[in-house]
Amino acid sequence: MNTQHTAREMIQDTRTQGTHEGYMPGFGNDFETEALPGALPQGMNSPQKCEYGLYAEQLSGTPFTAPRGQNERTWCYRIRPSVKHTGRFAKIDLPYFRSAPDVDPDVISLGQYRWDPVPVGETPTTFLTGMRTMTTAGDVNTQVGMATHVYLVTESMVDEYFYSADSEFLVVPQSGRLRFYTELGIIDVAPREVALIPRGLVFRVELLEGPARGFVCENYGQKFDLPGRGPIGANCLANPRDFKSPVAAFEDRETPSTLIIKWCGQFHETAIPHSPLDVVAWHGNYAAYKYDLATFSPVGAILFDHPDPSIFTVLTAPSGVEGTANIDFVLFRERWMVAEDTFRPPWYHKNIMSELMGNIYGIYDAKPEGFVPGGMSLHNMMLPHGPDRDAFEGASNSDLKPEKLDNTMQFMFETRFPQHLTPFAANEAPLQDNYIDCWDSIEKKFDGTPGRK
């Protein structure tokens, strides 16, 4: 008879002293954790025989030869080696889950776009079948660029597991709660938190409170990292200790299961007779994590002018060109506005990067109406955008007292690559046809009169 451990029970039973609710703090730390005492070898990675008859296996997140400081790998001590978690593959179709390049000649990606929240459908959907790709950028085959998705989850994945060889997933919940059972442990996320699932890590997603909707930034390129702070110094923005990686938890389940793999933009399934989430202990710095966006300490204008939005970068995925991100994950959250004699909302601009924004909750200061929680907007490469007329007039004429932007949280996935709309985003998602009308009523004020403002 096989013992069935729920991973949550394992966490409760084996919580490591000094951790917080089954998580270990730190960003890119060299973690170690074991769900059974003595399962983790000490002083070496690959003993002749592992405790409990476990198999040692390395999961590499960077090439073996990546420089120290960037090199990431994790040693897993598991019930079976991963080769027992795959068999022959069959291709399957997830028609709404797209990868770059995905340029449809009938879709116009050039334009400023905004969507109402994508509604949950009547057909039950899991984290995989409910994935709705909105935009793609770059090329998954050459590991540059990204995709943005909306997920709609009404049911849990049962005896079904997934990993992406193409990408890491930055998951941004907007409503509902999810539990990620991963090879390295369990991560629960709710709105206002994000989760990062590394490339190659097997997981399944359980619905804790639904229906659940949120956003995913699928990063084909180099991993997300913390941005350099420059003159800001050693603190503020996202602090490393606020990132939480799970303690080890495992399933010892002999149940017919399906593993689905995303590989070069295509989906493949393989049947296995057991759960692949069988890592009893692990150590290393290639790990899943979550982050509470409420711990992001924003830095901004304290006298005049509006800094570039890069000041709000939570995570950045480099592209190889210094200062030019494959993706920046940027957060607009509650903060004080105190700048004097300043137009305080984001200014009008035209950006070489392309910007996909989502609203988690509240009102965005540049667009007081129309950009609702669960909604998205896209301002593509070199397309002008900025405040609507009411936001402009309001901010130009307001009494500039210190003001708290409260109960508000939006994010941006900003990439150096143009983002192409999927047919779903262009034709099926609730696109607001009148979005560009928000700038229609902006007036010409100039008549050459000196002193006029």
Ligand SMILES: [Fe+2]
């Ligand atoms: Fe912008």
